[in-house]
Amino acid sequence: MALPLPDRGYTNLLSHLHRSSTSLSLDALRGSIAHYLANVQPSPTPLAASVISSPLFRPFSHAKLVALSTAFRHAVHSKYQAIKKENDTIFRRSPKSRIMEWINATVKGAQGGQAMLRMVCYGGLLLGLEDVKKKIDGGAGREKVENEVVVALAEVMDLYTSMQSLAGWEKEFHPDSEPEGLDFISLALLMMSQFMPAIPSEKLRALPLDTLITLLTSSVSSVYHSGTFLAALPDTFRRTPDGQLTAKPESSLPTILQQVTASPLYASIAPLSRFCARCISLLADRHPGDAWQTMARTLETLQSVAVEVESHWVKSPLATVSEDDEIAPTMRDLTATLWTSLKTLLFTTIMLTQSILSSILFLKPSHSPSSLSSPSSLALLSLDTLAHLSFIISQFGSISATTAGGFRELKKTVYTALDVLAADPSESDRFVQSLIGQFAGRDAATLSAPDLAKKSFALVCIEQLVPAVDDDSLEHAIFPLCLPHLSSPTHRETYESAHSVVLAIFSKYAQRQDRMQERPTVKGKEKSALPTFVERLVPFYTNCLVENSREGCLTLLQLRLASSTLANSAASSPDDSLICYCIYSFFAIIRFLGLPSTPPPAEFASTSNTQAEEDRRLRHIILALISTVSALPLSLLPRVLDEIRDIITSVYPIRDGAMRPDSPPAGRRELASALFEEILERVGDREKEFSMQWWYANREQLAGVGQPDRGSTPRKDTPDSDQPGGLSKL
DSSP, rough: OOOOOOOOOHHHHHHHHHSSSSSOOOOHHHHHHHHHHOOSSOOOOOHHHHHHGGGGOOOOOOHHHHHHHHHHHHHHHHHHHHHSSSSOOSSSSSSSHHEEEEEHHHHHHHTSOHHHHHHHHHHHHHHHHOOOOOTTTSOSHHHHHHHHHHHHHHHHHHHHHHHHSEEEEEEETOOOOSHHHHHHHHHHHHHHHHGGSSSSSHHHHTHHHHHHHHHHHHHHHHHHHGGGGGGGGGTTTEEOSSSOEEEOTTHHHHHHHHHHHHHHHHHTTHHHHHHHHHHHHHHHOOOOHHHHHHHOOOHHHHHHHHHHHHHHTTGGGGGGGOSSSOOOGGGGHHHHHHHHHHHHHHHHHHHHHHHHHHHTTSSSOOOSTTTTTHHHHHHHHHHHHHTTEEEEGGOOOSSSSSSSSSOHHHHHHHHHHHHHTTTOHHHHHHHHHHHHHTTTOGGGGGOHHHHHHHHHHHHHHHHGGGSSOOOOHIIIIIIHGGGGGOTTTTTTHHHHHHHHHHHHHHHHHHHHHHHHHHGGGGTTTTTSHHHHHHHHHHHHHHHHHHHHTTTTTOOOHHHHHHHHHHHHHTTTSSSHHHHHHHHHHHHHHHHHHOOTTSOOGGGOOOOOOOOHHHHHHHHHHHHHHHHGGGGGOTTTTTHHHHHHHHHHHHHHHOOOTTTTTTTTTTHHHHHHHHHHHHHHHHHOOHHHHHHHHHHHHHHHHHSSOOOOOTTOOTTTTSTTTTTTTTTOOO
């Protein structure tokens, strides 16, 4: 039977494929290959062989390999569409079988070709099969293609290893030793990162994963020139006469940034990082013993990049910029590109670090004598790396739990590392001491913006490690680190983190006191300076909260949380003196703010702001006082609750004729609702019975003359009115 003669287009394609250069564009070549692979008769094998052996794709470049991969991917789509158009009969095989036959023939034609080109062609077929898998009901030769892609990558890695062993003059005669644009192995990994999501994990496990991870980490590091891409930054900017920053004309930074961001590796940094993260998880699952050293090397590489980047950033005038107006308008594009590259570095670091930390949670510690073969050592490396990138982290807001800024992956990574480290008290204490040592002897008022960002990160770490560190460090090292920032909200992250550390100290004391009450036999055995320190800290921090109730300081939510934690710690003391001091301090400032004719207490005397600000402050302090009710012992509850009732009714009185008896002022409804919620949801079981009896005896007075309006809805413009447990629930 005579075979159909090929058309002129097919003949021309073969002619071009056999040349070392062509007048066809890559787009035209890609489209022609895809069309004839899908439609040539009787088999695509000869054409696939011609493509894989064509000199047009040598030397390798990213553009050429992408075009080749896309051609094979589109060929799968074209073949599927051609099969759909054919008339099915009872004697014709199913579309799935015909696709499988075509895939096998195409794979056969590519066999024997150069490993890089085979990997790219098979990868294109795999992506095409992934695209149409729902239409052809699964396989259709896919397993064979998956195997071939993995084998081809393994051959590429072997080829790269052999190339590394060649002498300098020998490399000149290697046909693929000098690819265009990218290192040979980086180009291969870049292409493989596109195919990796379609390959099952059990097949990737056949690869030498430790070597693959090392190569991937090296490629990721090369994107940022191992951190030296900002080497020119300190000498790039200068101040104009009007005080704006502009780049020097001779600076090389714009050129370097353009090279970094134009690199194919930079554009594909996300799939490369995912590829590396997946390999780390697979190695930890299959070879736990080898995984420790590989993960340590990965973190050390990331750490070295972060250290290098930070060292150049802190020397730059950009590090001190607080407002965009300080940058000349002509420099906005340059600085935007710079920050984009830095944020990309942060995302990459988080993705790889998160994979490592998630893996060590399920690994047994290595018995290797290396100091980097334990969970705590890898956690330390992770935290140190992120600390060096804290000036980038600050652009997303604090990572502390009380701040709305930041992003989930960052918080997850940091807190996972801290949880791992907290399991080793000795390492935790050494880490905290190293964090404190960075700021020893430095005046907090002179810290630069990067220093403050790093200190904020350090305080977040310390907050989580307070339960694990030595008690003496709390008073003599940790608290002095926080003290300068407790009343300085200018740098919000450090301000909030410092308060969080103090609250962590109170929580540690309260938890220890609770344990001692549960096990009274150990009371005399545990000697610590913490109780004495807390006894001195409670009065100071009570006054600190009062001062930080002003506009622009602690938010209402933060103030209430801090007041509740403070009260719980004070109430854990063996006697009631500390909790009494807290409560009566709140009473004193409330009376001063609510009754201006009353002389202010000496410790609270200050210049008054506008009446609106003082009213807001008064409301916040009353709500903070209400937040302490759940911590009160039964002996103090009656008097404190009566005082709170009197405060609410005196600050928000109902005047005759001002409004209906069943419609009290909005402020009174808000405070009464907050008090009811505190009693209902947070007061302990022992005090609950009395508190509820007191509430039902005083609710009419709190709500106003007569019964409260059961059908009314709390105001939506107040922070607590939309919370459960308001008056509308009675």
